[in-house]
Amino acid sequence: MMAVAGELALAALAAILLAWLLALVLSHFLPLLLNPKAPRGSFGWPLVGETLRFLAPHSSNTLGGFLEDHCARYGRVFKSHLFCTPTVVSCDQDLNHFILQNEERLFQCSYPRPIHGILGKSSMLVVLGEDHKRLRNLALALALVTSTKLKPGYLGDIEKIALHVVGSWRQDGGGGRVVAFCEEARKFAFSVIVKQVLGLSPEDPVTARILEDFLAFMKGLISFPLYIPGTPYAKAVQARERISSTVKGIIEERRSPGSCKKGDFLDVLLSSNELSDDEKVSFVLDSLLGGYETTSLLISMVVYFLGQSAEDLDLVKREHDSIRSNKGKEESLTSEDYKKMEYTQHVINEALRCGNIVKFVHRKALKDVRYKEYLIPSGWKVLPVFSAVHLNPSLHGNAQHFQPCRWEVCYFLSIGSVLLTCHLYW
Numbered sequence: 001m002m003a004v005a006g007e008l009a010l011a012a013l014a015a016i017l018l019a020w021l022l023a024l025v026l027s028h029f030l031p032l033l034l035n036p037k038a039p040r041g042s043f044g045w046p047l048v049g050e051t052l053r054f055l056a057p058h059s060s061n062t063l064g065g066f067l068e069d070h071c072a073r074y075g076r077v078f079k080s081h082l083f084c085t086p087t088v089v090s091c092d093q094d095l096n097h098f099i100l101q102n103e104e105r106l107f108q109c110s111y112p113r114p115i116h117g118i119l120g121k122s123s124m125l126v127v128l129g130e131d132h133k134r135l136r137n138l139a140l141a142l143a144l145v146t147s148t149k150l151k152p153g154y155l156g157d158i159e160k161i162a163l164h165v166v167g168s169w170r171q172d173g174g175g176g177r178v179v180a181f182c183e184e185a186r187k188f189a190f191s192v193i194v195k196q197v198l199g200l201s202p203e204d205p206v207t208a209r210i211l212e213d214f215l216a217f218m219k220g221l222i223s224f225p226l227y228i229p230g231t232p233y234a235k236a237v238q239a240r241e242r243i244s245s246t247v248k249g250i251i252e253e254r255r256s257p258g259s260c261k262k263g264d265f266l267d268v269l270l271s272s273n274e275l276s277d278d279e280k281v282s283f284v285l286d287s288l289l290g291g292y293e294t295t296s297l298l299i300s301m302v303v304y305f306l307g308q309s310a311e312d313l314d315l316v317k318r319e320h321d322s323i324r325s326n327k328g329k330e331e332s333l334t335s336e337d338y339k340k341m342e343y344t345q346h347v348i349n350e351a352l353r354c355g356n357i358v359k360f361v362h363r364k365a366l367k368d369v370r371y372k373e374y375l376i377p378s379g380w381k382v383l384p385v386f387s388a389v390h391l392n393p394s395l396h397g398n399a400q401h402f403q404p405c406r407w408e409v410c411y412f413l414s415i416g417s418v419l420l421t422c423h424l425y426w
């Protein structure tokens with residue numbers, strides 16, 4: 001009797017496993033059969049599809065083997081199966097533009113579910129539709145108020161933090177000391193954001209606590225999404241909760257009678273009646289997340305590329321020296337000084353182009369979308385790949401090379417087009 005029950009249980013388990021495998025295979029291949037007009041491409045293995053090859057590391061000023069291979073085989077727009085979803089990948093400048101211009105009409109932001117668990121339901125990368133529009137408009141309005149109200153102070157603060165970080169390399173005699181620049185750039189970016197957003201100085205013990213939690217939070221964002229105590233994913237979700245309660249504590253302190261204004265982004269945020277407390281906390285987290293990795297990577301990229309081009313480094317140095325020579329020794333740089341740094345701006349633009357800090361963004365088609373000869377089926381993931389446009393040799397000559405001077409033409413063209421537009425309107 002026991003043996004029969006055991007055999008039955010085994011058979012049931014085998015049937016469930018078989019049904020699950022069948023469902024998996026069907027859900028993988030069905031979109032291929034149902035959408036014959038989708039762009040050409042390949043789906044790879046059930047469930048993982050081609051995700052691992054798509055995410056394989058490569059130099060940021062190259063497309064990587066997966067995109068090179070797929071573009072050569074299927075063209076600049078192709079289908080694939082990525083992040084467990086049928087996907088259209090676009091390496092085409094016009095289609096990327098079309099996707100981003102039709103936000104919420106034809107396409108919608110669509111980051112993988114597990115990321116929602118870490119970012120929280122009020123994050124701007126998670127909120128959709130009218131709510132997203134409302135948050136984005138508010139963010140722009142608040143950023144505008146902050147930048148006009150706080151500009152002189154905040155440029156001075158950024159300069160002080162930069163001098164503090166660079167000064168710390170000179171300690172201990174300086175000579176022979178090796179610094180990991182990426183880490184220094186991270187320290188700098190974090191200190192600037194925490195100062196601007198929460199009014200905290202790098203030495204404040206709360207800053208150290210937020211940094212520790214924030215690093216766990218960042219680690220979880222790129223981890224396997226398994227919520228079991230001890231996994232990086234679970235640690236990230238818990239770290240987010242701790243950062244939220246730290247920020248809520250700071251908000252309560254600011255609201256307490258007798259507390260004075262610090263003139264930071266939080267003051268501006270707290271003066272808004274259009275956001276719930278959860279949304280205010282999410283704004284702070286979005287600013288930390290949005291500004292930390294991106295800005296520090298960009299600074300590191302600038303140093304990396306300038307390190308390989310003595311000529312560009314020399315041009316940047318000369319530009320800075322000429323601005324410095326017109327100022328007193330202790331005088332801080334003003335926004336007018338920054339505006340004069342034309343070549344530095346070309347270097348930043350070129351580091352953004354070659355560095356490809358954000359390689360692509362996640363979108364989803366809200367309905368069947370026809371674009372030129374392509375059909376993007378409703379519900380499919382759509383990935384506009386920015387790096388493919390930045391590195392397209394038919395758009396940028398010598399595309400893989402760092403050449404800031406290529407932006408000079410754009411600079412004069414943009415001045416030319418402004419003048420032309422002015423003349424048209426006058």
Ligand code: HEM
Binds near residue numbers: 109124125358362
């Ligand atoms: C080199 C620097 C930066 C790069 C390359 C960068 C890149 C991007 C990109 C590509 C997106 C679009 C994401 C999407 O729609 O899927 C984005 C959105 C966003 N970024 Fe940045 N970013 C940078 C700096 C910053 C900084 C300094 C902050 C804040 C302090 C910030 C805050 C945000 C926020 C809040 C969003 C969401 C906007 C929305 O959904 O409407 N970013 N960023």
